Amino acid sequence: MPQPGLEEFRFDGIGTRWEISTPRALSAGVRARLLAVVEAYDGAWSRFRPDSTASAMAREPGRHEFPPEAAPLGQLYRSLYRLSAGAMTPLIGSSLEQLGYDGDYSLRQAGPPLAAPRWEDSLDWDGSVLTNRAPVVLDIGAAGKGQLVDLLGVELRQHGHNSYLIDASGDLLYSGPDVIRVGLEHPYDPARAIGTVDLAGGALCASAANRRAWGDGLHHVLNGTTGRPVSTAVATWTMAASTMLADALATALFFVPGADLERSFEFSWLTVFSDGSAAYSAGFEGTLFT
Template sequence: MPHPEWEDFRFDGIGTRWEISTSRPLSASTRARLLAEVERYDGEWSRFRPDSTVSAMAREPGQYELPAEAAALGHLYRSLYEITGGAMTPLIGSSLEQLGYDAAYSLRPAGSAVAAPRWEDSLDWDGTVLTNSVPLVLDIGAAGKGQLVDLLAAELRSCGEDSFLIDASGDLFHSGPDPVSVALEHPYDPAKAIGTVALAGGALCASASNRRVWGDGLHHVLDGTSGRPVTTAVATWTMASSTMLADALATALFFVPGAELEKTFNFSWLTVFSDGSAAYSAGFEGTLFT
């Protein structure tokens, strides 16, 4: 992890814990800019806030203008929607709510699983303009946190910070000359690691079905074509130049093999399956324990 002499700035945002480590203390103005960016992003994209644009889309159909980051987010989601045959979709929100992962965090299923609406039938995402023909519960959680990490990294650099590590509850972005060693959490025992990786510039993201678990076999990684939790993969790790890309691909690995995703995206990866086996790319920079 970061150099022991680095300074840490910790805060809560978008429902998760953040830690930004820097080689020198951040000024009050820089901290304020970072917090303002988190608040802005949450105010647009959160399905848990009644005042967000995403919540407005869930109440009624219409045409909605979103900030500049929407264009890259929509392009990435559309690509992964097509590659996974609709299994990975930003329209998964209603399926999550059906199983109890709703704005009130009831964690009580309202009934049997329901598939997500088909993108081509209900949503037109053209750059920063989203038009929904029916009320839609948009959930960009598979890539949104990673995108916010990238936005905060850009803020830090604009404030003159070149060496830092952003940790958004396990989604990491590193900048600077000195690599940091990161443990890969065991999918069945958070107190143990299955390996380590040296992060030297760029992003490392993970996704696991043992996080955000409730009920009998219910977790947050759902197949959009059925609305049911995925049972094949249990944990994934990805490394890429951007955190948004690494974050999204960590979820995509639950639906398609990494080798298939490598045909479109430049990244490295590791997937651990429910039978205890693992697969990884030739370029994965980590070391697995035996």
């Protein structure tokens, strides 16, 4: 989402395209630091890299030390696991692999849907230390990209860049003096928008069943209790102070009504369902086209 009059830094990382827009160009040193943050995050959490800490958990049980960002990530996942009755879980990786979204991106279903292991039976997550009692395929994609966006925002501010727009393939974190208008992508036609939202600061994230979809009815948003793709909601948008929270809640809306999530989290939201209806919070700062 290039912005007029802003300098752009574009790169690929964690399997997605990034654009960072700033009023003044980022120095070579700052760019190198941002890329290092992305590489470190990928090296810890990616289930697609055999050298990552997460991949070590898939090979054997044991005690695994992750970076400090693991603590708030684990707390958020634990809350959403409880609120969704196990439907949203970081242990969904084996279920995704079963349906073809594996480390080789084979996109070939290996068998019937497979429920994720129960967290309480398989994993202890204590701060930055994760201990698995059996091999588990960790997948923190529902909140991890958002958390990485936040970490890059911290890095920018530490180097004196207080105005910026970070766009991680549609997950946005904005800091600046103006309000920017963002289109809400149509869940069935990426070339169209179903509305707009004004972003004055903070994060805007989306999740949709048409993204990372393959095969007949197969996509990346799975119910952990069944291993099956969700079919009721087709797209969600969330606005929150942090991108990690907005990213996670955009997925949680596929399992838990927004009004219920509002009892535990401060955010605004929009959900579009497969029957064409929509629900949204009173505070959602958007306009839907008719």
